[in-house]
Amino acid sequence: MSTPAKPAVAPAVPTQRDIDWAPLLLVPALMLLALPLVGAPSTWVTLTVAGLAMGMIVFVIASGLTLVFGLMDVLHFGHGVFIALGAFVATSVFAAMGGLAGADALLPNLVAVFAAMAAAMAAATIVGLVFERLLVRPVYGLHLKQILITMGGMIIGEELIKTVWGAQQIPFELPPTLRGAFTFGDAMIEKYRVLAIVIGLIVFALLAWTLNRTKIGLLVRAGVENGEMVEALGYRIRRLFVAVFAAGSALAGLGGVLWGLYQQNVVPQMGAQVNVLIFIVIIIGGLGSTAGALIGALLVGLMANYAGYLAPKVALFSNIALMVAVLLWRPSGVFPVANR
Amino acid sequence: MSNAANAPRLTLSGVHTHIGAYHILHGVDLAVPRGQLTLLLGRNGAGKTTTLRTIMGLWKASSGNITFDGRDLNALPTPQRARLGIAYVPESMGIFADLTVKENLMLAAHAARHAGELDAARLEWIFAKFPAVKTFWNYPAGKLSGGQKQMVSVARALVEPRELLIVDEPSKGLAPAIIDNLIDTFCELKAQGVTILLVEQNLEFARRLGDTVAVMDDGRVVHAGAMAAFVEDDALQQELMGLAL
Amino acid sequence: MLPRLLSNDLPRSRLLAVLLIGIVVALLLTPFAIPGVKALNVAAKIMVFIVLVASFDLLLGYTGIVSFAHTMFFGIGAYGVAIACTRLGSDLGALLIGIGAALAVSLVLALAIGLFSLRVRAIFFAMITLAFASAFQTLASQLSDFTGGEDGINFRPPEWLTPSFSISETPFLGVDLDGRLICYYLLFATTVALFLTLLRIVNSPFGRVLQAIRENEFRAEAIGYRVVVYRTLSSVISALIACLAGVMLAVWLRYNGPDASLSFEIMLDILLIVVIGGMGTLHGAVIGAALFVIAQSYLQELLKLAHEGLSALPVLAALFTPDRWMLWLGVLFVLSVYYFPSGIVGKLRRTG
Numbered sequence: 001m002s003t004p005a006k007p008a009v010a011p012a013v014p015t016q017r018d019i020d021w022a023p024l025l026l027v028p029a030l031m032l033l034a035l036p037l038v039g040a041p042s043t044w045v046t047l048t049v050a051g052l053a054m055g056m057i058v059f060v061i062a063s064g065l066t067l068v069f070g071l072m073d074v075l076h077f078g079h080g081v082f083i084a085l086g087a088f089v090a091t092s093v094f095a096a097m098g099g100l101a102g103a104d105a106l107l108p109n110l111v112a113v114f115a116a117m118a119a120a121m122a123a124a125t126i127v128g129l130v131f132e133r134l135l136v137r138p139v140y141g142l143h144l145k146q147i148l149i150t151m152g153g154m155i156i157g158e159e160l161i162k163t164v165w166g167a168q169q170i171p172f173e174l175p176p177t178l179r180g181a182f183t184f185g186d187a188m189i190e191k192y193r194v195l196a197i198v199i200g201l202i203v204f205a206l207l208a209w210t211l212n213r214t215k216i217g218l219l220v221r222a223g224v225e226n227g228e229m230v231e232a233l234g235y236r237i238r239r240l241f242v243a244v245f246a247a248g249s250a251l252a253g254l255g256g257v258l259w260g261l262y263q264q265n266v267v268p269q270m271g272a273q274v275n276v277l278i279f280i281v282i283i284i285g286g287l288g289s290t291a292g293a294l295i296g297a298l299l300v301g302l303m304a305n306y307a308g309y310l311a312p313k314v315a316l317f318s319n320i321a322l323m324v325a326v327l328l329w330r331p332s333g334v335f336p337v338a339n340r
Numbered sequence: 341m342s343n344a345a346n347a348p349r350l351t352l353s354g355v356h357t358h359i360g361a362y363h364i365l366h367g368v369d370l371a372v373p374r375g376q377l378t379l380l381l382g383r384n385g386a387g388k389t390t391t392l393r394t395i396m397g398l399w400k401a402s403s404g405n406i407t408f409d410g411r412d413l414n415a416l417p418t419p420q421r422a423r424l425g426i427a428y429v430p431e432s433m434g435i436f437a438d439l440t441v442k443e444n445l446m447l448a449a450h451a452a453r454h455a456g457e458l459d460a461a462r463l464e465w466i467f468a469k470f471p472a473v474k475t476f477w478n479y480p481a482g483k484l485s486g487g488q489k490q491m492v493s494v495a496r497a498l499v500e501p502r503e504l505l506i507v508d509e510p511s512k513g514l515a516p517a518i519i520d521n522l523i524d525t526f527c528e529l530k531a532q533g534v535t536i537l538l539v540e541q542n543l544e545f546a547r548r549l550g551d552t553v554a555v556m557d558d559g560r561v562v563h564a565g566a567m568a569a570f571v572e573d574d575a576l577q578q579e580l581m582g583l584a585l
Numbered sequence: 586m587l588p589r590l591l592s593n594d595l596p597r598s599r600l601l602a603v604l605l606i607g608i609v610v611a612l613l614l615t616p617f618a619i620p621g622v623k624a625l626n627v628a629a630k631i632m633v634f635i636v637l638v639a640s641f642d643l644l645l646g647y648t649g650i651v652s653f654a655h656t657m658f659f660g661i662g663a664y665g666v667a668i669a670c671t672r673l674g675s676d677l678g679a680l681l682i683g684i685g686a687a688l689a690v691s692l693v694l695a696l697a698i699g700l701f702s703l704r705v706r707a708i709f710f711a712m713i714t715l716a717f718a719s720a721f722q723t724l725a726s727q728l729s730d731f732t733g734g735e736d737g738i739n740f741r742p743p744e745w746l747t748p749s750f751s752i753s754e755t756p757f758l759g760v761d762l763d764g765r766l767i768c769y770y771l772l773f774a775t776t777v778a779l780f781l782t783l784l785r786i787v788n789s790p791f792g793r794v795l796q797a798i799r800e801n802e803f804r805a806e807a808i809g810y811r812v813v814v815y816r817t818l819s820s821v822i823s824a825l826i827a828c829l830a831g832v833m834l835a836v837w838l839r840y841n842g843p844d845a846s847l848s849f850e851i852m853l854d855i856l857l858i859v860v861i862g863g864m865g866t867l868h869g870a871v872i873g874a875a876l877f878v879i880a881q882s883y884l885q886e887l888l889k890l891a892h893e894g895l896s897a898l899p900v901l902a903a904l905f906t907p908d909r910w911m912l913w914l915g916v917l918f919v920l921s922v923y924y925f926p927s928g929i930v931g932k933l934r935r936t937g
Contacts, residue, residue, distance in 0.1 A: 075708060138923065145922055147651050147711055148856060152919035155853065159912035163903050215453050218443050222436040229434035232396055233448050233496075234422035272849065276719045279712040283705070313727040316720040323716065324701060331705045337438060360801070 023334035026326075027298045034306040042186030047305045053193035055301025056200025057262060061255030061274060062281040062293045063207055064248020070224035070288020070337060072241045074136060075143050078150035079252055079278060080271025081157030085127060086120035086253025087260035087270060088165045091172050093119045101175045109175035113261075120253040127157075128249025132242055140238075154271065161268045169267045172260045196258050203251065207290055220244060224288040224337055277304075280319050284326045286333025295334055299326075347410070349374040349504055349535040350395065355404030357394045364390045366559035367404065372504070372552075377526060377536040379546050379567065381581065382556035388539045389431055391556070392506050395537075396428050397421050408504070423450065425503035429510060431539075433493040437482025441473055441492050444481050448496045458499060466495045469525045486513050494522065504535045511542040523548055547571055555580045590781060592788040596868055601933040605868060608875045612776075616769055617758050627882050629769060632776040633834045634874035638858045639783050639867050640826035645856075646865030647787050648819045649799035653852055654698065654714035657721045658824040660847040661694070662687045662831025667738040667841040668731065675741040680836070687828050695824035699817035722847045737842020746771070746836060772833050779826055784867055786822065795819055796865075850911070854881075857918050863928025872929050885910055 031048055038044040065079045093116040094101045101112035135153045139145040173179075174192055181188040211217035219240055223230045227237045259274060260266040281300050285292025300319050307318035326334060348371040357365040365387050372378045380388050393399045395406060397418040406413040413421055422428070427448075436444050445466075446455045467474040470491040476484055481492055494510055511519050519542070526536060526549055540546045546553075550567035563570075563580050570576065588595060596602040608631075611618075615628040637659055644650045665687025666680055673679035698717060702710045725732050732738065744750050750764030760766070786792055798805045798812050806812050835841040854877065862873020885907040895902040904912065925932065 073708075075711065077711075135919065143708060144645075144649065144651060145926070148860065148922045149919055151853070151856070152915050152922065155911055155915035156919065159909055159915060163909060163912070167908065215447070218439060218447060221438055222447055225436050225438055226434055228398055228418075229430070229436070230447075231418040232398065232422055232428045232430070232434065234419050234450055235447075236417070236419045276716050280716055283709055283712060287708075314724065316723045320716055320720050323713075327701070327705050327709075 020335065023292070023295050023330075026334070027295060027302070030299060030302050030306075034302070037310060038306065040186070042188075043309070045184070045187035046189065047309055048302065049189045049193050049197075051302035051305035052298060053190075053196040053200075053301070054262065054304060055298035056197050056204075057255055057258040058274070058277055058281055058301055059294050059297035060200055060203050060258060061252050062278045062285075062297055063203070063290055064244070064251040065278060066282045066285060066288055066290065066293045067220060067224065067244045068241075068248050069282060071220060071227065071244055072140065072223075072237070073143075074140070074241075075146045076136065076150050077147055077275070078131065078135070078154035078157065079248070080273075080275035081131075081154045081161075082124040082128060082249045082252035082271070083256035083259060083274050084158065084161055084266070084268055084271040086124050086256030087172065087266040088161055088170070088256075088268075089120045089123045089253070090116035090257040090260060091165070091170050091266055094172070104176045106177045109177045112175055113178070113257075117254055117257050120257045121250040124253025124256075125246050125250045128246045129242070131157075131249070132245045136245065137238075154275075158268050158271065165268070167268060169265050172264055172266050174261055174264065192261060196262060199254075199258065203254070204290075204294060211290060216240070216243070276316075277319065280323045282333075284323055284333055286330075286335040286337055288337040289333065289335035292333050292335035292337075296326075347374070348372055349409060350537065351405070351407045352391070352395070353405045355391075355394060355406060356402045357390055357399050358402045359390070359399060364399075364559055365394065365401075368394075368556070368559070368561055370554055370561050370564070372535060372537050374535055375530065375533050376551035377530055377538060377549050379550040379553045380537065380539045380556060381546065381553060383581065386556040387559040388556055389508055390559075392428070392430075392508055392537070392539060395421075395506060396426070425501075427497035427502040427505050429493050429497050429505075429507040431508040431512070433489050435481045435484075435489045435493055437480065439481060440478050441481050441484070442477050444492055445473070445496050445499045448499045450500070462499065462501075466498055469521055470495050487515060487518060490514060491518070494525070498525075498529070501532075502534060504537065505529065506537045508539045509541060510538070511540060511545045519545060592781075592784045594784050594788050594867070598930075598933040598936070600936075601868065601872075601930060604933075605871060608871055612773060616766055617760055623882070625765075625769065627878060629772055629837045630882075631875050631878045632772050633830050633837070634854075634858060634878055635871050636776055636779050636833065637827055637830040638855055638862070638874050639780055639870035640823045640830065641855050642859050642864065642867060642870050643783060643787065643795075643823045643826075644820060645859055646863075646869075647792060647799065648795045648816060650816065650820065651711040652714045652820065652823075653711060654718045654721075655823070655827050655855060656847050656849075656852045657718045658691045658695065658827040659831040659834070659851070660721070660725065660841075660843075661691050662828035662833075663835035663841040663846040664725065664732060664738075664831075665690070665828070666742070666832050666835045667740045670740040670742055671738055675743055677743050680743055684829075684832050687832065688825055691824045691828040692821060695821045696817065699820050718847075718852070719849070722843055722849075725847055726843045733842060735843060737840060737845060739840050740835075742768075742836050742839055747839070768837060772837060775829070775833060779829060780867065780871070783826065787867060791815070791818075799865075853911075853914070853918075857914060857921075859928075860918060860921050861925070861928055863930035863932075864926070866928075866930045869928050869930040876929075881910075888913075 034047070035041070035044050038047060061079070061083055065076060068074055068076050094112060097112045097115060100108040103109060131153055135149050136146070139149050178192050178195060181190045182194070211221055219230060219235055223237050223240055230237050256270070259270065277300055281293055281296035284296035284299060285294070299322060303318050303322050304315055307315045311318070330336070350372040352368050352370040355365055355368040356363070368387070368391055370391070380391065382388050390399060394401050395413070397413070397416065401414060408421070408424055408426065411424065436447070442455045446452055446458060449458055452458055472484070472488045472491050473495045476488065481489060484492065490510060490513065494507070497505060497507070510522055514522070523545065529536060538549070547567070553565060553567045553570045554561045555563040557580065563576065596605055612628050612632060615624055637655070641655050644652055644655070662684070666683035669679045669683025669686065673682060698714065702713060705713070726735050741747065744764065746764050746768040748763045748765045752762040752767070756762065787795070794805065794810050794815050798810070798815055802812055831846055834846060838845065858870065858873035858877045861877065862869030862871070888905055888907045888910060891905040892902050892907065895905055903909070921928070
């Protein structure tokens, strides 16, 4: 019975933080690959900026969901409803602040946009907390029921949005000073896309700071890896989860505003449409990995724009092909986190 | 509670645990005396790890009582049990590979918001016992070797004073020199009045540390008594575990 | 005889048995008992959904796999015959070629998805199938030269399946004996045959292994079953039968389009029927499909009444318009998953 203690191997000095570079190179690789296919550099620049903007928006939406998946292994299929909710709340805010949103001056325009975002995030947070309490909490640990119930929640949410705002598409126009494009030579870069990229970067920076520098962020990361141990150290993972769920919903609401302005219209079904993209992003990135979600989102955004230009009919398939390729390379996504 | 000083720190009586459809613990009775090191021995599959996990609440006891300092633990969820002063070092070590060694330790200190708020003197003591923790302080814990991770896992349980330390096979895969360090550490903890419950397969290690011993078989405690007497009694060892120390 | 036909998978509840017999008899007699095109269409839709839902239950209820790609195979079957009949002419040969091609495509796709999912974590499966299904739906509406795009394809099946074909000049029991009737009873026979086949499958040793996997994957693996092989086989069988349900739909409607067979709403209907009828029991598919299709066809009219009745209370009225039909389905869905997880069949079996 006495198993002789295996002598520990002399410790190879580990490197401090060696970064896994290969996935990071995917994004520039895809850009370079597209250049000869697209041909004209000016078109390529326009498409690339559009792709990055779309990618950052998708990242904002996906970042919260990947943590929801990772932290409690909750298969949440209703995330899309918060996207639509955020977008519709924002249209109402714009309508209410018509003077600011319609003014031909940058400052009032930005005030209107940020007010719309704040309102969207607040609404999504509140509804997210209700959603978590009513629909997610009773089915912790039951994957099948999670899928079914959250799906049901999305149907109900979508229908309620239709009841409040109507079933039809609503135009969601950019304020005057955010319309139009910067031109560099032949390349057109739409102003709003630059704004979307900047907001996306801010969200990423805030998330990265929270997850790396604050205790609650570290607990979330620890919980994604090993929730049981976090509990054994004396922290209630469910409270963390509720916080993450609320924050994820808020981010989806914010993403909904960004997405609506990107499309310049909103429909109640937009959540379900974006949901598919979000899943692809999360799978590519690896469940629970924020950095993976960023890479996945940028790849999906770029791919959608390049393919939309080169072969519009198969645009959605291009993203699936991307997902298949990535999974054949790394079956758990580019940055696998959870060791469950 | 009239004789609180002599009452066991932790008592299990008639504890049954089911995991899914499997009945693993069949009425475990165990008393862990205050300020002593209690060894839990037994074959693989006897239910030792399940007992520890049930104490922590990571598996729910389906019946029976678990009391800690006279408090009923059964109703408490895992985090609250930890907050009563119970630290747990699982067999799998439970290291957060993505976090640095520093961050791993910091999370175990309930009040600390960042590593700067850790008790410096205690940290020095930990560094002295487990130099690897200091060497790799800012490295992702996942990069460490198995033995180093084990050190981090034990160090994490010690970062703040605890009443009860539950440790599952700490010596597994460790070099002899490190095992000596570990034994020293446990002795010092005992001197500080910490109660320790230890599952151990390394009997040399067990013999040098144990005050009391409980042997499990088939989901029950089949023998409990003083370590000294158990060590002397080769026949009993043969009978209970199929081999002698 | 009957128990053998049902593979000894009996209703095990008197009320359930009565209901099942009632549904079968009603479906058998609808053309003669209930006049009008609507009733016949409702009955045909019930049969299509029985096959579609039963094949989905093989995945969800018996194997524990959540797939959102079921409508994709349904659509492939429907598009298969629709395209074959428009391109190759309206005869039996074209129909059979269409069915064969659809089955082949379904087989390949089901295998591809199955094998691909082997490489990735099991919980990705639901998401991956959702992505595939939505991509397929987009593709079907984009390739308009081939699929008719959003408008779909109106086609002519073999003449003996259409109302213009007449068996006998004299009506029987007041019903014209035309090709429509042949089509109906062909659907009926197909439904019975496919349902009994599925019953046989789930009650075979193979089906028991599937259920063992659903209960405890690791244990099944430990006993020595190749879980992946069983899972893949289960999804292939399920896909092929869904494909045949699509064939039934298209032949009956003489039409197929994205909304008829591919839409996400149909996927939700399937989920709802499985949950309401009872997961993991094929009898549930029969009960669920019958109830659901009837409710869908007639409840909307009820909602219209409620809407008009509530016109004084605009907020409530807005919730009770026929347009909000999905809202109530969603609520019903969530409530049944919570309080009614074994569905109607489970409930009936417990009460005896």
